[in-house]
Amino acid sequence: MHVIVVGCGRVGSEVALSLASTEHDVIVIDRRAEAFRRLGDDFKGATMVGVGFDRDVLTEAGITPTCAVAAVTSGDNSNILIARVARETFGVEHVVARIYDPRRASIYERLGIATVASVAWTSARVLRHLLASETTHDWIDPTAKFTMVERRVPAGSAGMSVASLESASTGRVALFGRFGESSIPSPATLLQEDDVLHVIIPADGETVLDAALKLPEGAR
Amino acid sequence: MVFRRRKQSDDLTVATVCEPLATLISDTQARQRVCVCGKVTRMTARPTAGQPALAVSISDDTGTVTAVWTGRRAIGGITLGRRIAIDGVPVMRGDHLEFTNPGYTLLPR
Amino acid sequence: MKVIIAGAGSVGRYMAGQLQDSGHQVTLIDNDPAIVTQGRATRTPVGVTWCLGDACEVATLTGVGAADADVVAAVTGDDEDNLVVSLLSKQEFAVPRVVARVNNPKNEWMFTDMWGVDVSVSTPHLLTGLVEEAVTVGSFVRLLSLEGGKARLAEVTLASGSPAIAKELTELGLPRESTVVAVLRDGHVVVPRGDTVLHEGDEVLVLVAGGVEDDVRRALVG
Numbered sequence: 288m289h290v291i292v293v294g295c296g297r298v299g300s301e302v303a304l305s306l307a308s309t310e311h312d313v314i315v316i317d318r319r320a321e322a323f324r325r326l327g328d329d330f331k332g333a334t335m336v337g338v339g340f341d342r343d344v345l346t347e348a349g350i351t352p353t354c355a356v357a358a359v360t361s362g363d364n365s366n367i368l369i370a371r372v373a374r375e376t377f378g379v380e381h382v383v384a385r386i387y388d389p390r391r392a393s394i395y396e397r398l399g400i401a402t403v404a405s406v407a408w409t410s411a412r413v414l415r416h417l418l419a420s421e422t423t424h425d426w427i428d429p430t431a432k433f434t435m436v437e438r439r440v441p442a443g444s445a446g447m448s449v450a451s452l453e454s455a456s457t458g459r460v461a462l463f464g465r466f467g468e469s470s471i472p473s474p475a476t477l478l479q480e481d482d483v484l485h486v487i488i489p490a491d492g493e494t495v496l497d498a499a500l501k502l503p504e505g506a507r
Numbered sequence: 508m509v510f511r512r513r514k515q516s517d518d519l520t521v522a523t524v525c526e527p528l529a530t531l532i533s534d535t536q537a538r539q540r541v542c543v544c545g546k547v548t549r550m551t552a553r554p555t556a557g558q559p560a561l562a563v564s565i566s567d568d569t570g571t572v573t574a575v576w577t578g579r580r581a582i583g584g585i586t587l588g589r590r591i592a593i594d595g596v597p598v599m600r601g602d603h604l605e606f607t608n609p610g611y612t613l614l615p616r
Numbered sequence: 617m618k619v620i621i622a623g624a625g626s627v628g629r630y631m632a633g634q635l636q637d638s639g640h641q642v643t644l645i646d647n648d649p650a651i652v653t654q655g656r657a658t659r660t661p662v663g664v665t666w667c668l669g670d671a672c673e674v675a676t677l678t679g680v681g682a683a684d685a686d687v688v689a690a691v692t693g694d695d696e697d698n699l700v701v702s703l704l705s706k707q708e709f710a711v712p713r714v715v716a717r718v719n720n721p722k723n724e725w726m727f728t729d730m731w732g733v734d735v736s737v738s739t740p741h742l743l744t745g746l747v748e749e750a751v752t753v754g755s756f757v758r759l760l761s762l763e764g765g766k767a768r769l770a771e772v773t774l775a776s777g778s779p780a781i782a783k784e785l786t787e788l789g790l791p792r793e794s795t796v797v798a799v800l801r802d803g804h805v806v807v808p809r810g811d812t813v814l815h816e817g818d819e820v821l822v823l824v825a826g827g828v829e830d831d832v833r834r835a836l837v838g
Contacts, residue, residue, distance in 0.1 A: 340696075341722060364672060364696035368726070375558050375578035375730070390674060394708065397608045399579055445583030446613055466610050477613045480583035538683060538710045556728045577730050596683075598710040607707045607732070 291348050293339030293369050294360030300325035302357055302413050307332040314348050340368040355381035355417040363387050370400045383416040393467030425485055434490050440482040443501045450474035455499035458488035532570035537599040543572060544592045574606045590614035618685045622671035622701045623692030624651050633661030643680045645671040672700045674708055682709040691717040699731045706732025735762055756833045767825045772836040774818050779838045786810040788835045791828040797821045
């Protein structure tokens, strides 16, 4: 997959470096060329100086609907612009935006943009949102029999109740986040597109969970 | 969120989706934050200047409002006949109220 | 009217002063403590309420009463900020009229109802239009975009070959989605009526909606 990372700060450069060592190809965009120094001399990806919400810049960076875009500059506003342009103008589905101000996150989540709060910020989390093939374990129990994983509900599972997901996955939804707010779901809660779920499942239960959530095989 | 939180015990708050605190559409006013519940009675694509948008009409027994989601072509679970609650601050458009990118909750059938 | 202006640079302060003079109730928001302190201390513009804060935050907009504001003008020197202020004003506060300034013409395409903008104003664009207007006779010059681009104010100075010369306005065959707003002739404004006859050299100001620009151009330019 072609991944465009906008913003070569600490996290942007970490994400880019992780990606460059996989089979995905990555290009990093930043307004300032000096920022690329963080990538080191051996960086295998591409770089480009430019404004990340400029349509010409994104086109030149090879944006297509099947690529992924991470808006990880130091400004919330820039990140939202980048995310919306990527999604709405270029039809990119895998978009994640870094948001420093959690109060704005809920407003942006209503625009259908996956946001990752600065506090919970790790490059692993960005990668997980972007590629959906990386997995992050929120927690693994000491007996190694159970694990808690995070998933974002795809559009195709909207309307499914928490109860039916739990029974289909033999897991339990511990926490769910919607429009930037978290709460403990009741079994009757109906899942919606882009809800963030933290699910406790048996340690080897990810495939079953993903099937239950109708997440495509291999692109969890 | 459009549903009420019920305290199960002192330190646990559980969301109960079946008791939304909603206002009748006929009682809603422009520019007041409100939650309305109703059925999706119409869905239209409303592209402007090349950008997609989805306009959804929601009706209860007392009236109809429109919710517009900018930059989207579809939202999972929002289909004709679906019961849904929306929460936001509407603007008066002509003779009806319109919400832009409101929060929404899919309701059980 | 209650007007909130985000951005207290020279443009914002000028607007605030003008609007307050016209009897409107104006609040100016800026994030720079030095600007706000000075504004409050010197009490300029006169009568304007100052607010130190980030207009891109819901809390700031709530604090200045966006919930009952009639207009929000996002006129900072930063297009990203102007777009976000506009979106929040429309989405969270249902402000009836949102005006936003475009700093970089390359970003003008975003200043539409996608971001809650009702009217966008691009100084470079306006300047180009005015320059064109000054030097061009016989061309269709766009001056101002309204309603997110759905309507435009345009101007044509009738050249000698124009099909509109010596015709009454009703004979021009202008499409329904357009209207002649004013005719400027010899330094004064002629209020157009159906029987107003156009002359060579008249500056015709026309409001054009939707996709009828070409028809209007044909009627006035040829």
